[in-house]
Amino acid sequence: MTRDDSRLRRAEKSWAIAVHFIRRELRNRYLGSISGGLWALLQPLMQLVIYGFVWTYVFKMRLPGGDASPAAIVPFLALGVWPWNAFSEAVMRSATAIQDNAGLIGKVAFPRGVLVLAAASASFLLHGIGFIVVVVVVELLGIPLQLAHLPLALLAFALLFALALGFGYLFAAIQVFVRDLSQVLGQVLPLMMFTAPVLYSREFLPERFRQWLDWNPFTFYPEYLRAELLGMGSVGVAAQLGALGLALAILAIGYAVFRRLDPRFEDFL
């Protein structure tokens, strides 16, 4: 609330507020339920077991190279599903972050951007932890992972976070004006998942469709993670630079739109 303090002090305060909102988000989702924090660990494992079962025995998936054992399919799926969960949840939750906190925005002056930052961060924190749990379990089960490349994988997660945050700022600002946006997102995001190689691999597609995947901004992430951690396929430098450029561009555009609309939020909430 102090309006005349230095930039550094302001940033520090914004961060403190953001941390507070992140904690609140996490508690909202887990501590309210009876099993509490345990659920945060159990849920990704259960999800993995069920996905592995369905894809191995019901859909009878065969990985590129012909491997059809659960031991190969489970890590393959994990590297698509976890980044996707983090991304889609972050986008969905940050899109309504401003609208959901209308009461607070109308009563206390604080940098509103932290609401979006907190929503996106909480999603990535939770699914990031889930991802690490999965990596550890997969490793414990004796399935070979190239753990030396884990830092690269986490870097890709950071980039994915920037992409999600960019979309988050953009949609959160627009949502204030156009209330249907979050509903549309609920419809569009699943389409985005199925048009990216989350639950399948590019090689499963007929030759002529394969290039189309590149139009989906999410395609890069599962492919890169599988290449780095499982040694499955490879992602070229051009694709890596493209993903970097796109994520930063979306973040810049999203933040610019947010900044531009921010002063008018209270008028339209």
Next chain:
Amino acid sequence: MNEVNDPNARREDDSLLAVARNLGKSYPKVFRPRDRLRALAKLLVGNGHIDSVPVLRGVDIDVTRGESLGLIGENGAGKSTLLKLLTGVLTPSTGSVEVRGRVGALLELGAGFHLEYTGRDNIAMSAALYGLAADELREKLPQIIDFADIGRYIDEPVKHYSSGMVVRLGFAIVAALKPDLLITDEVLAVGDESFQKKCVRWMEGYLASGGTLILVSHSMYHIQKLCRHALWLRQGEIAAAGDVFDVTQAYLAYHERKSAAGPERGIIAAQGVEFHLLGLAVNGTEQETSLFLDQGDSLCLTARVRSRDGREPTVAFGIARADGTAVYGVSSEMDGVAPQRIDAHTWVAEIVFSDLSLLPGTYTVKAHPLDTEGVRLFDTIERGIVVRGSTREFGLVRLQHRWGPAVKSDAARDAGDSDS
């Protein structure tokens, strides 16, 4: 002793905590979803000009350190909007606003509490929003809980609170912040008697220790008790600003006249009744706004009457208290005087009450034309007057009096009090 009545009491040399210049706010007109979409497009690519309704116009405020300013006005006059602009929750549409120092604000109820969380959690949240560090909060938490005094409810979700408890908690947090500038919107209206007293006592202490206050209230009692200056907003503009007694009395007088408003003058004139009033001047002015007088001033009422048939009118003048209780009334016919004829159809009557003995308060003065015989009453004009003063006598007028064996009390001698 009359220091509060001096509009120049504001100290110019003090540092300014809040400054607003030509401050204005308009809300966009959005009725259909299409309007929202159009507004979005304009904000993103256009000049940002949106069809909007002004709710606040041309407000200039200077709040110096140690100032206590009361904001009064009807519902929808723009008080809350002004507070939101001062706290930075709203962005001004025109003009500028600048606030320095730590601001504690209690806007509407609840200070932005989250209903699902306990009081304790909400304290932590508010503390973070106000920029309180974790150790500062730890230190102040017992003090906050103690001030709010809501017992076991502190660990229950805020949705189970009564509106009074929400305000208690909100006020307790703001009080613990020790802000340089405290901005509160109608806090006192919700709490119970004992909490109101606690708040008022706290605010008095806060002001005494150099705090600065901007208070919105519909209770003139609280405004007068806590504020030195007041600002009256009417339809988004400053109607009056200055000493708290002058402004609140003008505001109250405005309300009385509003609720007692008779038919329009033009309508009466058009009806062509035998006698009607052309105007009433109070101490030479025909303005609708209340006239301020001090005890002992003289009051001069001048009525101009038009007579349809050129017959001489009787003119009656009266003074009533704000609630309608008659104080005094007299007519030219009773005193055996005649109004002065100006032309064939116009008469003027003037009455002077010198050394006005009315006690401080709000009064209505009235003028009526009657027929020549002083029997039928045709028309009425009322004006508000406000008698200022800070005497503690009660009633309507000061009656001539003297005390028995006259000895000055010890207290009066010590204080050198010159009040009778």
